[in-house]
Amino acid sequence: MKKIAIITDSACDLPDRVIKKYNIKLLPLRIIYKDREYRDRLEIQPQEVYDNIQQEVPTTSLPTAEDILGVFDLLVEEGYTEAIVITLSSSLSGTFNMVKMLANDYDKLKIRVYDSKTLGMFLGFIVKEAAIYAGNHSMEEIIQRARVIRSKLKGGYVLKTLTYLRKGGRIGKVEGTVGELLNLKPIIGINDNGAYYTITKTRGWKKAVTKLRKMISDEFKDKKYHIAVIHGGAEEEANALMDSIQNIGQIAEGYVAQISPALGVHTGPGLIGYAAYEI
Incomplete structure (x- = not known):
């Protein structure tokens, strides 16, 4: 039986309760300091960044291949057969290209990767609407819904x-x-x-x-x-x-x-x- 998952990255800014409600999977971006590194939203929260920003402005980087493949593997374990990954804008991050490259070589799931051309709660709303659609629509219908919401934002x-x-x-x-x-x-x-x-x-x-x-x-x-x-x-x-x-x-x-x-x-x-x- 077909079962479609929705994946996004941690730049979506959706509240945790919404992510849990729709079983949306998160790919954590990375926050990198000189002597330490964190997975965005999982190991560090915004206020911690602001509290330390006078001492050091960290850099950011893509989700790791390990984290991305780990989410794909988890979905297989949970019985999903297909997945749509909706990423933040490829003009602002290499996440889309990274995920697409890994998805092309992953054969346990049918995966589509969609560039939202946006970020933050703009991305969040697209992801939430896609997750609502995922229960009883095809991958193409879900992606079309994402495009419609993107055009309205x-x-x-x-x-x-x-x-x-x-x-x-x-x-x-x-x-x-x-x-x-x-x-x-x-x-x-x-x-x-x-x-x-x-x-x-x-x-x-x-x-x-x-x-x-x-x-x-x-x-x-x-x-x-x-x-x-x-x-x-x-x-x-x-x-x-x-x-x-x-x-x-x-x-x-x-x-x-x-x-x-x-x-x-x-x-x-x-x-x-x-x-x-x-x-």
Whole structure:
């Protein structure tokens, strides 16, 4: 009997309760310090990264081949016959290519690997919808559902400092430095190719958060939608943003979600944003 599993990587930012509910399997990215290494979300949590970031900014790396093959083997033991792996954007990580290479040589499961062209709770929502579909749909139907959700997703985020994006090479050094000097706060989105881009710019953190709320209102007023307010070391502000949008349309499902350690390394403490889509 056919049984389809859904696998993703630890950059999906889905709450643990959702991952458990749908038996979603996680491939942990790695957080690497000079003298130690952790598996993202399994052996280290975001706050630990933020607490130590002044002393050392770690690097990140792909899931290991051992971890990936271990998940494949586990699925075989659990009676799965097929698996869909939905990864974070191949424009931001080599995870997609790594998984695809290993999946091509693995003959105990039929495996499809799908590049979400996104990350964080944008990826998380795609994965969750795929997992809901997995019970009674074909692999092609599940992947088509993933594509539909990807096309519907709206959102963006703002950072208190651009220092960590600049250090990680994910924003131009000049742009990042000028932004800091002028207190410019770009609201950053992810485009159809899975790369970062600037949606708009504001001056100052409070104006940026106000702009995020306006973006939600403009997009979802009088509509029914799913939303995750995401944060990195800014839980109080994330809860306040979620509280402020309760009367904007009808929230079918809402999360306040902390970004994974692997993403927090690149953004630093002080991130707030949202990912949402209309039903």
